[in-house]
Amino acid sequence: MVDLATAARALGVGRTKAYELAKRGAFPCPVLRIGTTYRVRTADLLNLVGIEPQQPSREDPPARTDT
Incomplete structure (x- = not known):
């Protein structure tokens, strides 16, 4: 997740406008x-800007954690 200000920057929207849109339920993604903060799911933001979130390949072995 990213904060609303970060999502706004990615979309070229100002911080004040982003909070205004969020309060009205009109921000371009959910x-x-x-609490008192607004968060945007990274996957929703990437989808909105046309980027597919990268999924791990089944061919890649899991990272070692015993080192």
């Missing part, structure tokens, strides 16, 4: 309100 916004979650957690």
